[in-house]
Amino acid sequence: MIRRFSSRQRLSFWQHRCMHSFRLITCVVICSFFALYTNAVDLVVPTPDQIPRVKPGQTPTMQARRMSCWVQDTRAHTPLGKAYVVLTDVQDAASMSAVKKLLSYRKGKLLKVRSLEKLSSDPKAREQLRLQLIKLKPQYVAVVPQLQSYRENTLLALWDVFTRLDDDRYLDVYLGLLVASDAASLNKLIERSIGYDAAKQPKNFFGISQIFDPGYKSFQKIEVLKGALKKAGYTSAHLTINSIPGLENRAGFPAVSAKDHWVLQGSRRSPVAKLPELARAKLEKSSLTMLFGHGVPGRVVGMEVNALNNVDLSNQVILSGCCYSGVGMATDCAMAGPVAGSLDPKLKRFSLTMVDRGAVAVFCHMRLNMGFPHVYPMLESYLANRSLGESYQRLINALIEGQGGFTPQWYTKQIPARSTQSRKMNQLLYMQIGDPALVPIQIQK
Numbered sequence: 001m002i003r004r005f006s007s008r009q010r011l012s013f014w015q016h017r018c019m020h021s022f023r024l025i026t027c028v029v030i031c032s033f034f035a036l037y038t039n040a041v042d043l044v045v046p047t048p049d050q051i052p053r054v055k056p057g058q059t060p061t062m063q064a065r066r067m068s069c070w071v072q073d074t075r076a077h078t079p080l081g082k083a084y085v086v087l088t089d090v091q092d093a094a095s096m097s098a099v100k101k102l103l104s105y106r107k108g109k110l111l112k113v114r115s116l117e118k119l120s121s122d123p124k125a126r127e128q129l130r131l132q133l134i135k136l137k138p139q140y141v142a143v144v145p146q147l148q149s150y151r152e153n154t155l156l157a158l159w160d161v162f163t164r165l166d167d168d169r170y171l172d173v174y175l176g177l178l179v180a181s182d183a184a185s186l187n188k189l190i191e192r193s194i195g196y197d198a199a200k201q202p203k204n205f206f207g208i209s210q211i212f213d214p215g216y217k218s219f220q221k222i223e224v225l226k227g228a229l230k231k232a233g234y235t236s237a238h239l240t241i242n243s244i245p246g247l248e249n250r251a252g253f254p255a256v257s258a259k260d261h262w263v264l265q266g267s268r269r270s271p272v273a274k275l276p277e278l279a280r281a282k283l284e285k286s287s288l289t290m291l292f293g294h295g296v297p298g299r300v301v302g303m304e305v306n307a308l309n310n311v312d313l314s315n316q317v318i319l320s321g322c323c324y325s326g327v328g329m330a331t332d333c334a335m336a337g338p339v340a341g342s343l344d345p346k347l348k349r350f351s352l353t354m355v356d357r358g359a360v361a362v363f364c365h366m367r368l369n370m371g372f373p374h375v376y377p378m379l380e381s382y383l384a385n386r387s388l389g390e391s392y393q394r395l396i397n398a399l400i401e402g403q404g405g406f407t408p409q410w411y412t413k414q415i416p417a418r419s420t421q422s423r424k425m426n427q428l429l430y431m432q433i434g435d436p437a438l439v440p441i442q443i444q445k
Helices: 007-040 062-066 093-106 123-136 152-162 183-195 217-231 277-284 350-356 372-383 388-402 420-426
Strands: 083-088 109-112 138-144 174-177 204-211 235-242 261-265 288-292 317-320 361-365 430-433
Touching: 083 093, 083 123, 093 109, 093 138, 093 183, 109 123, 123 138, 123 152, 174 388, 183 350, 204 217, 217 235, 217 288, 217 372, 235 277, 288 372, 317 350, 317 372, 350 361, 350 430, 372 388, 388 430
Parallel strands: 083 109, 083 138, 138 174, 174 430, 204 235, 204 288, 235 261, 288 317, 317 361
Antiparallel strands: 361 430
């Protein structure tokens, strides 16, 4: 059946069509204006003292959130005692041999459990562990998990135990995790930790950033760090990966190749697979490396993790602001979007690769990383000559305080990845790989 418009209806139709056309044209003009305005404004690189500090539980401004340009405030919390405890579930002789080296060096006490992976599903085991730790009165707890125990619910179960060692709601130990892809790599990590001397490390910084948005926020963070670290006596080099083809032609594009700054072109579908030789050589001379950009298992900051396979990262301290840079070989979570199909065990895990390549410490996140607001406080603690474990404890305690305390809850495959419960748990999934008593940086006061 064909319906005809009356003259009034036809007029109404054309009025509506003109109205929508006008709106479209207006929108295009306004967007063009803002695009031109954005192009004309230089990227602002604040100094650390200009970046707002946010106390636990407070909300940063919209502008600060948009650029991830704020810093989580942290504070000291006295640990339960003075002992050094190694908590492990490793079973093989080679891994236990490595653990014994750490125990001997730190004059530590061994606390061996059957399975760290099953702590989250066994409240009796958590309670028994809690009572054992109270008796040992630790200052430092070095957790050495089996590879299959390196997962989200294991970390959350540890938070449940470590926040209940006294009457307050905070972590009462300085914690670090020593995890590697196999027993040989674990042994090398522990030997590097034993022989590490922060005072003998060169003051060289290497930053890797990815440009994946017109705001250049990851690039901005490396520039902030270069300025801050210069005051601490560091030289700097920078690798930038532009993952939006054509963006380099935009007016005001900040990443320009120069001495000690390499700019590579990639895309979301074609990540960088190899580093320039000069950039690689500079990276190998670094003692401190930091990365900001996107991450999924197998990829980080717009490049394949495999691109770092042959890079010598001996004794490096590495901090990653990338999502999934700390994901293990297994997960307790429901994965969403492009990450859902990327847990193939053949894909290199960033954190484990860094340890395999010689890093002495790796700070990363198992899932969705807040980035600079939570990574910078770790660097700040390092620069204050604090240990890995104390730096880590300060950050996690600030996040726990912001949530009003730690509530034991666990990931299941049925919990939606973007649910409120998942987001709260996600915030606490930062990983500090390394000996908790190790002081990574020594700055003369």
